[in-house]
Amino acid sequence: MPSSRFRAGLGRPSAAPAEIAWFAFHGDDLLVRAPGDGGDRFDLPIAADLADLGVSVTRAQPLGELDGRACRSAELAQGAPAPAGYAYVSLRRLHGRIDPELFEIAGTAYQVQHWDKAHQYCAACGAALETGQDERVKRCVRCASNYFPRIxxxxxxxxxxxxxxxxxxxxxxxxxxxxxxxxxxxxxxxxxxxxxxxxxxxxxxxxxxxxxxxxxxxxxxxxxxxxxxxxxxxxxxxxxxxxxxxxxxxxxxxxxxxxxxxxxxxxxxxxxxxxxxx
Ligand SMILES: [Zn+2]
CATH class of the missing domain: 3.90.79.10 (Nucleoside Triphosphate Pyrophosphohydrolase)
Incomplete structure (x- = not known):
């Protein structure tokens, strides 16, 4: 992706994270900040912890860096309403209503969180999977089967x-x-x-x-x-x-x-x- 804003990567900061740009999904819908006065564009939530906004993250994956901030995909717990000033919007509806580069990253984030959610246990032996640190893979702790994102x-x-x-x-x-x-x-x-x-x-x-x-x-x-x-x-x-x-x-x-x-x-x-x- 030609971009000056986004750098893909799996870096996991060890220190307490500063502000993070979140691609957080509630079902198939992305949590976005509603346009301000006079604007018509949605934007991303930026927060060290989404709990500060009153929503809870079930699981998250690193995506890279966006505008110098860590950037993550996340799956949100079901049922909680969007915080005041925010909305849940489907990717298809977001097109044209968010920065085109953010829209592309949102597509990546959607696939990553879908893979994360669908690969908690090994299909071969049923043991828990752990997330690889150096590449986008889940590995079985018992039989070492690998699960890459499916494309x-x-x-x-x-x-x-x-x-x-x-x-x-x-x-x-x-x-x-x-x-x-x-x-x-x-x-x-x-x-x-x-x-x-x-x-x-x-x-x-x-x-x-x-x-x-x-x-x-x-x-x-x-x-x-x-x-x-x-x-x-x-x-x-x-x-x-x-x-x-x-x-x-x-x-x-x-x-x-x-x-x-x-x-x-x-x-x-x-x-x-x-x-x-x-
Ligand atoms: Zn296994």
């Missing part, structure tokens, strides 16, 4: 055919919105094999010239979306209705409602629109 890769692809783009629609999408073919990587697959398989399974279309575009962590709860472009290489469009509500070719001059700017799908589409049809 699940998925591919997403923009398939073009001259001035047309292949777009798909899932039933849960907002009315009128279409996205791009996406799917999880299976064991043994390369990312490119996954792209070709997903496109063929979902739409019956074959693709060629699969080219990496970029990637995006997607902390809902622990994916990384790996984006590609590809060219139509044959096949009749037929929709796999078990996965999709619809799939269509759209002309670049007549696109449907697009995915939100937050998404890599939108960035793929905008990058395609920005270059001439080929």
């Amino acid at each position: 699940t890769p998925a591919t997403i692809v923009l398939v073009e055919d001259g001035p047309r783009v292949l777009m798909t629609r899932q039933a849960r999408f907002p009315a009128g919105m279409y996205g791009l073919v996406a799917g999880f990587v299976e064991p043994g697959e390369t990312l490119e094999t996954c792209v070709a398989r997903e496109v063929h399974e979902e739409t019956g279309v074959d693709v060629a010239d699969i080219v990496y575009f970029g990637s995006q962590p997607w902390p809902f709860p622990h994916q990384i979306m790996v984006g590609f472009t590809a060219r139509y290489a044959g096949g009749e469009l037929r929709v796999d209705t078990r996965e999709l509500e619809d799939a269509r070719w759209f002309h670049r001059d007549a696109l449907p409602l697009l995915p939100p700017p937050l998404s890599i799908a939108r960035k793929l589409i905008e990058a395609w629109l920005a270059r001439p049809a080929r």
